[in-house]
Amino acid sequence: MHIPDGYLGPETYGSFWAAMLALLYVAGRKLKKTLKASDAPLLALGAAASFVVMMFNVPIAGGTSGHATGAMLLAAVLGPWAAFVCMSIALAVQALVFGDGGITSYGANCFNMAFAGVFSAWALYRLLAGRAARAGKGKNKRTLFAAGCGAYFGINVAAFLTALELGIQPILERGAGGRPLYNPFPLKVTIPALMAGHLTLFGFVEVAFTVLGLAYILKSHPELVYTGENR
Amino acid sequence: MLGNGQEKNKKANTGKKQKLPAWLLAEEGKADGQKTGFPLRKGSKNSGMALERTLKAVLSFLEDALFNEKTASRSGLLQKVEPRTKIVVIALLLIGLSFERSLAGMSRFIALGLVLAALSRIPAGMYLKRLLPGVLFTAVIALPASLGAVTPGQPVFTILTHHSIYISRQGLLAALGLVARVTGSMMIVLLAGFTTRPPELVKAVSFFIPGFLKTVFSMSYRYMFFLVRRLEEFILARKARGAYHPGKGGTGKGRGWAGRSGPDRKWVGSRAASLLIMSLKLRRELEFAMEARGAAEEVREPGLPAFRFGLYDAALVLLAAGAAFI
Numbered sequence: 427m428h429i430p431d432g433y434l435g436p437e438t439y440g441s442f443w444a445a446m447l448a449l450l451y452v453a454g455r456k457l458k459k460t461l462k463a464s465d466a467p468l469l470a471l472g473a474a475a476s477f478v479v480m481m482f483n484v485p486i487a488g489g490t491s492g493h494a495t496g497a498m499l500l501a502a503v504l505g506p507w508a509a510f511v512c513m514s515i516a517l518a519v520q521a522l523v524f525g526d527g528g529i530t531s532y533g534a535n536c537f538n539m540a541f542a543g544v545f546s547a548w549a550l551y552r553l554l555a556g557r558a559a560r561a562g563k564g565k566n567k568r569t570l571f572a573a574g575c576g577a578y579f580g581i582n583v584a585a586f587l588t589a590l591e592l593g594i595q596p597i598l599e600r601g602a603g604g605r606p607l608y609n610p611f612p613l614k615v616t617i618p619a620l621m622a623g624h625l626t627l628f629g630f631v632e633v634a635f636t637v638l639g640l641a642y643i644l645k646s647h648p649e650l651v652y653t654g655e656n657r
Numbered sequence: 658m659l660g661n662g663q664e665k666n667k668k669a670n671t672g673k674k675q676k677l678p679a680w681l682l683a684e685e686g687k688a689d690g691q692k693t694g695f696p697l698r699k700g701s702k703n704s705g706m707a708l709e710r711t712l713k714a715v716l717s718f719l720e721d722a723l724f725n726e727k728t729a730s731r732s733g734l735l736q737k738v739e740p741r742t743k744i745v746v747i748a749l750l751l752i753g754l755s756f757e758r759s760l761a762g763m764s765r766f767i768a769l770g771l772v773l774a775a776l777s778r779i780p781a782g783m784y785l786k787r788l789l790p791g792v793l794f795t796a797v798i799a800l801p802a803s804l805g806a807v808t809p810g811q812p813v814f815t816i817l818t819h820h821s822i823y824i825s826r827q828g829l830l831a832a833l834g835l836v837a838r839v840t841g842s843m844m845i846v847l848l849a850g851f852t853t854r855p856p857e858l859v860k861a862v863s864f865f866i867p868g869f870l871k872t873v874f875s876m877s878y879r880y881m882f883f884l885v886r887r888l889e890e891f892i893l894a895r896k897a898r899g900a901y902h903p904g905k906g907g908t909g910k911g912r913g914w915a916g917r918s919g920p921d922r923k924w925v926g927s928r929a930a931s932l933l934i935m936s937l938k939l940r941r942e943l944e945f946a947m948e949a950r951g952a953a954e955e956v957r958e959p960g961l962p963a964f965r966f967g968l969y970d971a972a973l974v975l976l977a978a979g980a981a982f983i
Contacts, residue, residue, distance in 0.1 A: 431842030468940040474880035483710040605827035610802035638926020
């Protein structure tokens with residue numbers, strides 16, 4: 427789902443960079459209210475965990491495997507704002523040090539996966555889980571169901587946004603003779619191409635990863651699940 | 658030769674019909690964990706491949722980090738440039754390339770990337786190894802864009818006259834443009850990674866981040882390394898225990914929704930959760946350690962040495978600005 431450099435034109439990537447800088451500023455202020463200045467290592471560890479979580483390949487039925495973003499799992503443990511910041515840092519290191527993703531497209535990648543992916547997953551999770559996440563034992567099934575739905579929704583929202591950003595390039599940026607300058611495929615190609623894989627395959631990878639990971643945490647360290655009150 | 662006592666013991670043992678556990682009698686690779694309780698379960702081809710892929714990602718991370726450290730310590734052009742200045746140079750080149758509209762202009766950036774790589778003594782093999790997967794992936798993606806059905810325009814080559822399937826000039830230029838743009842961008846980004854030690858690169862970027870997140874960002878890389886090593890240990894421990902056999906498959910029938918890869922999926926979920934738990938526990942330990950040292954108020958992360966702007970730095974900024982805006 428990472429958009430590499432060269433697929434998005436300056437108008438698009440510039441807008442997303444601006445949006446992300448504003449969102450990260452807001453996130454920084456939000457976290458500063460709840461965390462102390464000495465809590466910087468805590469977020470750095472969260473960012474490292476996010477980076478490592480994205481390395482896991484999850485085996486799924488039919489001889490395939492895929493890797494999850496871990497957006498819902500991170501949000502369930504760290505809270506949505508911290509998960510957003512941690513994923514943004516992990517994506518930055520991936521792009522900069524290892525050339526995985528893009529620098530110009532970093533704003534868009536971050537917006538799709540770290541912001542929209544995390545917050546859409548979190549919204550559905552809280553809606554479905556209600557107070558179950560706070561209730562702890564005996565309510566785990568509902569929490570896991572909510573997390574699974576959130577994970578599926580979150581990754582598909584992120585994929586849909588990616589498809590939109592790629593698909594509008596031929597409309598926004600054209601050169602001499604009408605040739606596309608960046609991603610050449612229109613929305614009617616990018617949306618089915620990205621959504622088919624995510625609705626049928628990668629969405630379920632994310633669900634399996636989130637539900638199994640969260641089930642383990644609920645069983646072994648339920649106090650670590652984020653409720654908004656325990657951080 | 659066995660003594661009398663030993664022979665008696667042997668007879669006594671066999672007489673009691675003592676059975677070896679089924680899992681010990683089972684041939685390697687034929688053990689069935691579900692029926693015999695054999696702890697070394699046979700995984701599916703799928704699950705084995707997934708674990709191998711995860712291990713490959715871990716090893717690739719470690720290898721890349723180590724290789725970047727090695728090339729960054731070489732004496733080359735970009736290695737002499739201040740990391741913060743290098744970030745500005747890379748940003749200028751990437752922005753310049755993104756505004757470029759002609760194939761000739763994009764080729765200029767690719768040529769510049771090649772020259773900078775050669776002057777920075779980056780091994781060609783490793784540069785290509787990191788570059789090729791992304792370039793080939795883009796080439797495959799871009800290929801259909803050359804068809805008239807996707808990008809209508811002036812036909813340059815007709816594939817099927819009857820169905821009017823042809824390659825259009827506009828489509829061909831769009832596909833070539835995408836490949837050239839992605840190649841150039843990747844070449845530029847890789848230059849930064851190859852010529853700067855990863856922790857320094859992260860710290861150089863954090864220089865441009867204001868406030869609270871600056872410290873978080875500059876600290877994150879070392880913890881990434883720590884957790885990746887833990888993940889490597891998890892996988893190697895699982896491999897050492899023979900808990901899966903890559904490439905030996907099964908149908909997964911009669912094993913519920915999860916099939917044979919179910920336990921491996923569970924393992925992946927539990928290990929990812931373990932890493933998260935580990936990081937949360939480690940942060941508590943860090944908090945206590947910092948409090949014990951009396952550093953509870955603010956964390957100070959050692960930054961880069963004082964900013965310097967020498968001849969190399971100035972020359973490179975001018976070169977990048979020239980390439981980007983002229």
